[in-house]
Amino acid sequence: MLSGLRWLALEVKYLDRAREFYETSLDLSVREATEREVVFDAGEHALVLRRPDGVPRGGVHTHYAFSTPKPLYDDWYDRLSRDFDLVEHDFGSARSLYFYDPDGNCVEIGSTDEDGDPITGIFEIVLEVEDLPEAEQFYAGLGFETYNRGTDRKRVRMGGPFDLELWEPHLGIADARGGVHVDVGFEVDDPMAVTTEIEDRCCRVETVESGVRIRDPDGHYLTFVSSDSA
Template sequence: MLGSCGWVALEAKHREPVVDFYRTDLDLPVVRRTETETVLDAGDTELVIRRPGAVPRGGVHTHYAFSIPSGEYETWWNRLDSTFELVEAVFGDARSLYLDDPADNCVELGQRDIAGPGIDGIFELVLEVADLERATGFYTDLGFEVVDRGDERRRIRLTTGELDLELWEPQLGIADGRGGVHVDWGLRTDDPGRVIDRVRERTRAAETVEKGIRILDPDGHYLTLMEAQPN
Protein backbone atom coordinates (compact mmCIF):
# COMPACT_ATOMS: atom_id res chain seq x y z
CA MET A 1 0.00 0.00 0.00
CA LEU A 2 1.30 3.44 -1.00
CA GLY A 3 0.93 6.42 1.33
CA SER A 4 2.04 10.03 1.68
CA CYS A 5 4.96 12.02 0.29
CA GLY A 6 8.09 11.83 2.45
CA TRP A 7 10.07 14.57 0.74
CA VAL A 8 10.54 16.57 -2.45
CA ALA A 9 13.92 17.98 -3.49
CA LEU A 10 14.22 21.17 -5.55
CA GLU A 11 17.35 22.35 -7.33
CA ALA A 12 18.56 25.90 -6.72
CA LYS A 13 21.53 27.53 -8.42
CA HIS A 14 21.49 30.13 -5.62
CA ARG A 15 20.26 28.29 -2.55
CA GLU A 16 19.87 30.98 0.11
CA PRO A 17 17.23 33.15 -1.64
CA VAL A 18 15.11 30.03 -2.14
CA VAL A 19 15.57 28.92 1.46
CA ASP A 20 14.70 32.44 2.66
CA PHE A 21 11.47 32.38 0.62
CA TYR A 22 10.27 29.18 2.24
CA ARG A 23 11.50 30.11 5.71
CA THR A 24 10.28 33.72 5.76
CA ASP A 25 7.27 33.83 3.43
CA LEU A 26 5.86 30.34 4.05
CA ASP A 27 7.04 29.84 7.66
CA LEU A 28 8.87 26.55 7.08
CA PRO A 29 11.60 26.00 9.68
CA VAL A 30 15.05 24.77 8.68
CA VAL A 31 15.78 21.40 10.31
CA ARG A 32 19.27 20.68 8.94
CA ARG A 33 21.93 21.97 6.56
CA THR A 34 24.88 20.47 4.73
CA GLU A 35 27.29 21.95 2.21
CA THR A 36 24.98 21.01 -0.65
CA GLU A 37 21.42 21.10 0.68
CA THR A 38 19.05 22.64 3.18
CA VAL A 39 16.08 20.71 4.56
CA LEU A 40 12.92 22.47 5.71
CA ASP A 41 10.07 21.04 7.75
CA ALA A 42 6.77 21.14 5.84
CA GLY A 43 4.82 19.12 8.37
CA ASP A 44 4.26 15.63 7.00
CA THR A 45 6.83 16.26 4.26
CA GLU A 46 10.41 17.51 4.09
CA LEU A 47 11.29 20.10 1.46
CA VAL A 48 14.91 19.86 0.32
CA ILE A 49 16.64 22.76 -1.43
CA ARG A 50 19.68 21.34 -3.19
CA ARG A 51 22.59 22.90 -5.04
CA PRO A 52 23.39 21.11 -8.34
CA GLY A 53 26.52 19.04 -8.37
CA ALA A 54 25.62 15.41 -7.74
CA VAL A 55 23.02 12.79 -8.66
CA PRO A 56 20.21 12.70 -7.78
CA ARG A 57 19.67 16.38 -8.46
CA GLY A 58 16.67 18.29 -7.26
CA GLY A 59 13.75 18.99 -9.56
CA VAL A 60 13.72 21.95 -11.93
CA HIS A 61 10.58 24.11 -12.49
CA THR A 62 8.57 21.68 -10.37
CA HIS A 63 4.90 22.29 -9.63
CA TYR A 64 3.66 20.91 -6.33
CA ALA A 65 0.99 21.70 -3.73
CA PHE A 66 1.19 22.30 0.01
CA SER A 67 -1.77 21.52 2.28
CA ILE A 68 -3.17 24.39 4.36
CA PRO A 69 -6.22 24.37 6.66
CA SER A 70 -9.35 25.55 4.85
CA GLY A 71 -9.91 28.33 7.37
CA GLU A 72 -6.45 29.83 6.80
CA TYR A 73 -6.85 30.46 3.07
CA GLU A 74 -7.81 34.15 3.32
CA THR A 75 -5.00 34.81 5.81
CA TRP A 76 -2.43 33.32 3.45
CA TRP A 77 -3.86 35.19 0.46
CA ASN A 78 -3.80 38.55 2.25
CA ARG A 79 -0.30 37.93 3.55
CA LEU A 80 1.21 36.98 0.19
CA ASP A 81 -0.80 39.18 -2.17
CA SER A 82 1.14 42.35 -1.35
CA THR A 83 4.45 40.77 -2.37
CA PHE A 84 3.68 38.17 -5.02
CA GLU A 85 1.61 37.92 -8.17
CA LEU A 86 -0.92 35.33 -7.05
CA VAL A 87 -3.24 33.19 -9.17
CA GLU A 88 -6.35 31.54 -7.75
CA ALA A 89 -8.09 28.33 -8.88
CA VAL A 90 -11.22 26.67 -7.50
CA PHE A 91 -11.68 22.90 -7.40
CA GLY A 92 -15.18 22.07 -6.21
CA ASP A 93 -15.42 23.52 -2.70
CA ALA A 94 -11.65 24.04 -2.33
CA ARG A 95 -9.55 27.01 -3.37
CA SER A 96 -5.86 27.12 -4.18
CA LEU A 97 -3.44 30.00 -4.60
CA TYR A 98 -0.35 29.78 -6.79
CA LEU A 99 2.93 31.68 -6.73
CA ASP A 100 6.47 31.17 -7.99
CA ASP A 101 9.47 30.68 -5.73
CA PRO A 102 12.85 32.30 -6.59
CA ALA A 103 13.94 29.18 -8.49
CA ASP A 104 10.84 29.25 -10.77
CA ASN A 105 9.00 26.41 -9.07
CA CYS A 106 5.21 26.86 -9.11
CA VAL A 107 4.06 26.52 -5.49
CA GLU A 108 0.39 25.88 -4.69
CA LEU A 109 -1.24 26.36 -1.30
CA GLY A 110 -4.50 24.43 -1.31
CA GLN A 111 -7.36 24.11 1.16
CA ARG A 112 -7.43 20.70 2.80
CA ASP A 113 -9.18 19.12 5.76
CA ILE A 114 -6.26 19.43 8.19
CA ALA A 115 -6.00 20.96 11.65
CA GLY A 116 -2.95 23.17 11.10
CA PRO A 117 -1.79 25.69 11.91
CA GLY A 118 0.12 26.45 8.73
CA ILE A 119 1.47 24.20 6.01
CA ASP A 120 1.30 20.48 6.70
CA GLY A 121 2.56 18.25 3.92
CA ILE A 122 2.52 18.04 0.14
CA PHE A 123 -0.67 16.67 -1.37
CA GLU A 124 0.20 16.96 -5.07
CA LEU A 125 3.33 16.60 -7.19
CA VAL A 126 3.63 17.07 -10.95
CA LEU A 127 6.21 15.21 -13.05
CA GLU A 128 7.00 15.93 -16.69
CA VAL A 129 7.10 12.76 -18.80
CA ALA A 130 7.94 12.02 -22.43
CA ASP A 131 5.41 9.22 -22.98
CA LEU A 132 2.23 9.65 -20.97
CA GLU A 133 0.90 6.13 -21.40
CA ARG A 134 4.25 4.54 -20.54
CA ALA A 135 4.56 6.66 -17.39
CA THR A 136 0.96 5.93 -16.39
CA GLY A 137 1.51 2.21 -16.76
CA PHE A 138 4.64 2.40 -14.63
CA TYR A 139 2.98 4.28 -11.77
CA THR A 140 -0.27 2.33 -11.81
CA ASP A 141 1.71 -0.91 -11.59
CA LEU A 142 3.60 0.66 -8.70
CA GLY A 143 0.25 1.06 -6.92
CA PHE A 144 -1.23 4.43 -7.92
CA GLU A 145 -4.85 4.68 -9.12
CA VAL A 146 -5.91 6.82 -12.11
CA VAL A 147 -8.59 9.32 -11.12
CA ASP A 148 -8.62 11.85 -13.97
CA ARG A 149 -7.43 12.39 -17.54
CA GLY A 150 -6.90 15.79 -19.09
CA ASP A 151 -7.76 17.13 -22.52
CA GLU A 152 -6.24 15.16 -25.39
CA ARG A 153 -4.81 12.72 -22.82
CA ARG A 154 -1.81 15.02 -22.24
CA ARG A 155 -2.27 15.01 -18.44
CA ILE A 156 -3.17 12.17 -16.11
CA ARG A 157 -3.86 12.41 -12.38
CA LEU A 158 -3.15 9.44 -10.15
CA THR A 159 -3.48 9.03 -6.40
CA THR A 160 -2.48 6.91 -3.44
CA GLY A 161 -5.35 8.38 -1.43
CA GLU A 162 -2.84 10.56 0.44
CA LEU A 163 -0.83 11.98 -2.49
CA ASP A 164 -1.98 13.02 -5.95
CA LEU A 165 0.63 12.49 -8.68
CA GLU A 166 0.11 14.30 -11.97
CA LEU A 167 1.95 13.15 -15.07
CA TRP A 168 2.20 15.83 -17.77
CA GLU A 169 3.60 15.83 -21.23
CA PRO A 170 5.55 19.11 -21.67
CA GLN A 171 3.04 21.96 -21.28
CA LEU A 172 2.03 24.95 -19.16
CA GLY A 173 -0.68 24.50 -16.54
CA ILE A 174 -2.44 26.84 -14.12
CA ALA A 175 -0.24 29.86 -13.31
CA ASP A 176 2.15 28.63 -16.04
CA GLY A 177 3.19 25.72 -13.83
CA ARG A 178 5.20 22.93 -15.41
CA GLY A 179 5.93 19.37 -14.53
CA GLY A 180 9.25 18.91 -12.80
CA VAL A 181 12.33 17.55 -14.56
CA HIS A 182 14.66 15.03 -12.82
CA VAL A 183 12.64 15.26 -9.60
CA ASP A 184 13.96 13.43 -6.52
CA TRP A 185 11.20 12.49 -4.08
CA GLY A 186 10.20 10.00 -1.41
CA LEU A 187 7.00 8.00 -0.97
CA ARG A 188 5.91 6.09 2.12
CA THR A 189 4.79 2.48 1.74
CA ASP A 190 4.27 -0.46 4.06
CA ASP A 191 6.52 -2.80 2.03
CA PRO A 192 9.11 -1.14 -0.26
CA GLY A 193 10.55 -4.46 -1.46
CA ARG A 194 7.20 -5.82 -2.59
CA VAL A 195 6.29 -2.56 -4.31
CA ILE A 196 9.55 -2.35 -6.25
CA ASP A 197 9.11 -5.92 -7.51
CA ARG A 198 6.06 -4.76 -9.49
CA VAL A 199 8.16 -2.50 -11.72
CA ARG A 200 11.75 -3.67 -11.25
CA GLU A 201 12.24 -4.74 -14.86
CA ARG A 202 11.17 -1.30 -16.12
CA THR A 203 13.29 0.84 -13.81
CA ARG A 204 16.45 2.37 -15.22
CA ALA A 205 18.21 1.73 -11.89
CA ALA A 206 17.42 0.48 -8.39
CA GLU A 207 19.49 0.52 -5.21
CA THR A 208 19.10 0.31 -1.46
CA VAL A 209 19.85 3.62 0.27
CA GLU A 210 19.64 4.82 3.86
CA LYS A 211 15.99 5.85 3.60
CA GLY A 212 14.70 2.90 1.58
CA ILE A 213 14.88 1.62 -1.99
CA ARG A 214 15.61 4.25 -4.64
CA ILE A 215 14.57 3.73 -8.24
CA LEU A 216 15.08 5.72 -11.42
CA ASP A 217 11.87 5.77 -13.44
CA PRO A 218 11.71 5.70 -17.26
CA ASP A 219 11.64 9.53 -17.43
CA GLY A 220 14.65 10.11 -15.19
CA HIS A 221 12.87 10.89 -11.92
CA TYR A 222 14.31 9.40 -8.72
CA LEU A 223 11.77 7.90 -6.33
CA THR A 224 12.72 6.45 -2.94
CA LEU A 225 10.21 4.00 -1.50
CA MET A 226 10.34 4.56 2.25
CA GLU A 227 9.19 2.27 5.03
CA ALA A 228 6.12 3.87 6.57
CA GLN A 229 6.45 4.43 10.30
CA PRO A 230 3.76 2.80 12.46
CA ASN A 231 1.30 5.16 14.11
Protein backbone atom coordinates (compact mmCIF):
# COMPACT_ATOMS: atom_id res chain seq x y z
CA MET A 1 0.00 0.00 0.00
CA LEU A 2 2.78 2.43 0.97
CA SER A 3 5.77 2.16 -1.34
CA GLY A 4 8.17 4.54 0.39
CA LEU A 5 8.92 7.48 2.63
CA ARG A 6 9.13 10.86 0.90
CA TRP A 7 9.77 13.32 3.74
CA LEU A 8 9.83 14.03 7.45
CA ALA A 9 9.06 17.61 8.49
CA LEU A 10 10.21 19.16 11.78
CA GLU A 11 9.13 22.44 13.35
CA VAL A 12 11.94 24.86 14.16
CA LYS A 13 11.85 28.18 16.00
CA TYR A 14 14.71 29.83 14.13
CA LEU A 15 15.15 28.63 10.57
CA ASP A 16 18.69 30.00 10.11
CA ARG A 17 19.95 28.35 13.30
CA ALA A 18 18.40 24.98 12.45
CA ARG A 19 19.68 25.13 8.88
CA GLU A 20 23.22 25.79 10.07
CA PHE A 21 23.04 22.83 12.47
CA TYR A 22 22.04 20.33 9.80
CA GLU A 23 24.44 21.72 7.22
CA THR A 24 27.49 21.83 9.50
CA SER A 25 26.87 18.90 11.87
CA LEU A 26 25.48 16.40 9.39
CA ASP A 27 26.64 17.78 6.02
CA LEU A 28 23.12 17.70 4.57
CA SER A 29 22.68 19.53 1.27
CA VAL A 30 19.88 22.04 0.78
CA ARG A 31 17.49 21.05 -2.00
CA GLU A 32 15.35 24.18 -1.77
CA ALA A 33 14.66 26.98 0.67
CA THR A 34 11.93 29.58 1.21
CA GLU A 35 11.14 32.01 4.01
CA ARG A 36 9.03 29.31 5.66
CA GLU A 37 10.99 26.10 5.17
CA VAL A 38 14.26 24.48 4.17
CA VAL A 39 14.32 21.10 2.44
CA PHE A 40 17.43 18.94 2.81
CA ASP A 41 18.49 15.87 0.88
CA ALA A 42 18.89 13.15 3.52
CA GLY A 43 20.00 10.20 1.47
CA GLU A 44 17.01 8.85 -0.40
CA HIS A 45 14.58 10.96 1.64
CA ALA A 46 13.96 14.61 2.42
CA LEU A 47 14.21 16.32 5.79
CA VAL A 48 12.11 19.48 6.00
CA LEU A 49 12.61 22.23 8.57
CA ARG A 50 9.57 24.45 8.90
CA ARG A 51 8.66 27.59 10.77
CA PRO A 52 5.45 27.37 12.88
CA ASP A 53 3.42 29.81 10.81
CA GLY A 54 1.06 27.51 8.96
CA VAL A 55 -0.44 24.03 8.79
CA PRO A 56 0.96 21.44 8.80
CA ARG A 57 3.56 22.77 11.22
CA GLY A 58 6.05 19.90 11.40
CA GLY A 59 6.93 17.73 14.38
CA VAL A 60 7.96 18.94 17.82
CA HIS A 61 10.54 17.05 20.00
CA THR A 62 10.52 14.27 17.42
CA HIS A 63 12.82 11.29 17.79
CA TYR A 64 13.93 9.98 14.41
CA ALA A 65 16.88 8.06 13.00
CA PHE A 66 19.25 8.43 10.07
CA SER A 67 21.01 5.37 8.68
CA THR A 68 24.72 5.18 7.94
CA PRO A 69 26.87 2.32 6.55
CA LYS A 70 28.56 0.34 9.32
CA PRO A 71 32.11 1.25 8.16
CA LEU A 72 31.26 4.95 8.61
CA TYR A 73 29.62 4.75 12.03
CA ASP A 74 32.81 5.26 14.05
CA ASP A 75 33.65 8.31 11.94
CA TRP A 76 30.33 9.87 12.93
CA TYR A 77 30.92 9.03 16.58
CA ASP A 78 34.40 10.54 16.62
CA ARG A 79 33.27 13.66 14.82
CA LEU A 80 30.09 14.36 16.80
CA SER A 81 31.54 13.50 20.21
CA ARG A 82 33.73 16.60 19.96
CA ASP A 83 30.69 18.89 20.08
CA PHE A 84 27.87 16.85 21.61
CA ASP A 85 27.27 14.76 24.71
CA LEU A 86 26.43 11.56 22.85
CA VAL A 87 24.46 8.60 24.14
CA GLU A 88 25.32 5.29 22.48
CA HIS A 89 23.34 2.06 22.44
CA ASP A 90 24.45 -1.34 21.18
CA PHE A 91 21.60 -3.40 19.71
CA GLY A 92 23.81 -6.40 19.00
CA SER A 93 23.69 -6.35 15.22
CA ALA A 94 23.91 -2.56 15.05
CA ARG A 95 24.92 0.48 17.06
CA SER A 96 23.27 3.86 17.35
CA LEU A 97 24.29 7.24 18.70
CA TYR A 98 21.87 9.88 19.95
CA PHE A 99 22.13 13.65 20.30
CA TYR A 100 19.86 16.70 20.10
CA ASP A 101 19.33 19.43 17.54
CA PRO A 102 18.75 23.07 18.62
CA ASP A 103 14.96 22.56 18.73
CA GLY A 104 14.98 19.53 21.02
CA ASN A 105 14.57 16.81 18.41
CA CYS A 106 16.45 13.63 19.30
CA VAL A 107 18.56 12.70 16.29
CA GLU A 108 19.79 9.12 16.01
CA ILE A 109 22.42 7.83 13.61
CA GLY A 110 22.27 4.06 13.34
CA SER A 111 24.62 1.67 11.56
CA THR A 112 23.17 -0.51 8.82
CA ASP A 113 24.45 -3.11 6.37
CA GLU A 114 23.67 -0.97 3.35
CA ASP A 115 26.33 0.88 1.38
CA GLY A 116 26.27 4.47 0.28
CA ASP A 117 26.80 8.01 1.50
CA PRO A 118 27.42 8.91 5.16
CA ILE A 119 23.65 9.51 5.51
CA THR A 120 21.68 7.03 3.43
CA GLY A 121 18.17 7.91 4.60
CA ILE A 122 15.68 7.98 7.46
CA PHE A 123 14.90 4.52 8.86
CA GLU A 124 12.85 5.30 11.98
CA ILE A 125 10.28 7.87 13.12
CA VAL A 126 8.66 7.94 16.56
CA LEU A 127 5.17 9.38 17.03
CA GLU A 128 3.55 10.15 20.36
CA VAL A 129 -0.01 8.81 20.64
CA GLU A 130 -2.71 8.98 23.28
CA ASP A 131 -4.31 5.57 22.80
CA LEU A 132 -1.74 2.96 21.74
CA PRO A 133 -4.12 0.16 20.61
CA GLU A 134 -6.17 2.65 18.58
CA ALA A 135 -3.08 4.14 16.94
CA GLU A 136 -1.66 0.70 16.21
CA GLN A 137 -4.88 -0.29 14.51
CA PHE A 138 -4.88 2.90 12.46
CA TYR A 139 -1.37 2.36 11.11
CA ALA A 140 -1.99 -1.33 10.56
CA GLY A 141 -4.70 -0.14 8.17
CA LEU A 142 -1.94 1.55 6.17
CA GLY A 143 0.06 -1.66 5.93
CA PHE A 144 2.45 -1.32 8.88
CA GLU A 145 2.99 -4.57 10.81
CA THR A 146 3.85 -4.75 14.52
CA TYR A 147 6.98 -6.78 15.26
CA ASN A 148 8.01 -5.58 18.71
CA ARG A 149 6.26 -4.40 21.86
CA GLY A 150 7.83 -2.61 24.78
CA THR A 151 7.86 -4.54 28.04
CA ASP A 152 6.19 -1.54 29.69
CA ARG A 153 3.37 -1.74 27.12
CA LYS A 154 3.85 1.93 26.29
CA ARG A 155 5.20 1.47 22.78
CA VAL A 156 5.04 -0.69 19.67
CA ARG A 157 7.44 -0.93 16.76
CA MET A 158 5.93 -1.45 13.32
CA GLY A 159 7.60 -2.31 10.04
CA GLY A 160 6.77 -0.69 6.72
CA PRO A 161 8.59 1.68 4.35
CA PHE A 162 10.51 2.62 7.52
CA ASP A 163 10.33 1.56 11.16
CA LEU A 164 7.47 3.38 12.85
CA GLU A 165 7.37 3.52 16.63
CA LEU A 166 4.19 4.57 18.43
CA TRP A 167 4.77 5.74 21.99
CA GLU A 168 2.39 6.67 24.71
CA PRO A 169 4.01 9.64 26.53
CA HIS A 170 7.27 8.53 28.15
CA LEU A 171 11.04 8.96 27.82
CA GLY A 172 13.05 6.53 25.72
CA ILE A 173 16.76 6.05 25.10
CA ALA A 174 18.63 9.36 25.62
CA ASP A 175 15.41 10.72 27.14
CA ALA A 176 13.90 10.93 23.68
CA ARG A 177 10.19 11.62 23.24
CA GLY A 178 7.76 10.77 20.50
CA GLY A 179 6.94 13.66 18.21
CA VAL A 180 3.69 15.58 18.26
CA HIS A 181 1.87 16.95 15.18
CA VAL A 182 4.53 15.33 12.97
CA ASP A 183 4.20 15.77 9.19
CA VAL A 184 5.24 12.73 7.12
CA GLY A 185 5.05 12.24 3.35
CA PHE A 186 4.57 8.80 1.77
CA GLU A 187 4.95 7.53 -1.76
CA VAL A 188 1.97 5.41 -2.82
CA ASP A 189 0.69 3.94 -6.06
CA ASP A 190 -2.77 5.47 -5.68
CA PRO A 191 -3.28 8.24 -3.07
CA MET A 192 -7.07 8.11 -3.25
CA ALA A 193 -7.18 4.32 -2.81
CA VAL A 194 -5.04 4.53 0.32
CA THR A 195 -7.22 7.29 1.74
CA THR A 196 -10.39 5.26 1.13
CA GLU A 197 -9.03 2.45 3.31
CA ILE A 198 -8.74 4.66 6.42
CA GLU A 199 -10.90 7.74 5.84
CA ASP A 200 -13.53 6.64 8.37
CA ARG A 201 -10.87 6.87 11.11
CA CYS A 202 -9.27 10.14 9.94
CA CYS A 203 -9.94 13.47 11.59
CA ARG A 204 -9.46 15.33 8.32
CA VAL A 205 -9.01 14.52 4.63
CA GLU A 206 -8.07 17.09 2.00
CA THR A 207 -6.68 17.22 -1.50
CA VAL A 208 -3.46 19.21 -1.77
CA GLU A 209 -1.19 20.03 -4.70
CA SER A 210 1.16 17.14 -3.96
CA GLY A 211 -1.55 14.51 -3.34
CA VAL A 212 -3.95 13.72 -0.48
CA ARG A 213 -3.34 14.83 3.09
CA ILE A 214 -5.02 13.32 6.14
CA ARG A 215 -4.79 13.97 9.87
CA ASP A 216 -4.71 10.94 12.14
CA PRO A 217 -6.52 10.72 15.51
CA ASP A 218 -3.42 12.07 17.33
CA GLY A 219 -3.04 15.13 15.11
CA HIS A 220 -0.21 13.85 12.92
CA TYR A 221 -0.37 14.80 9.25
CA LEU A 222 0.21 12.15 6.57
CA THR A 223 0.46 13.13 2.91
CA PHE A 224 0.14 10.50 0.21
CA VAL A 225 2.00 11.34 -2.99
CA SER A 226 1.91 9.31 -6.17
CA SER A 227 5.06 7.27 -6.76
CA ASP A 228 4.99 8.54 -10.34
CA SER A 229 5.78 12.04 -9.10
CA ALA A 230 9.03 10.98 -7.41
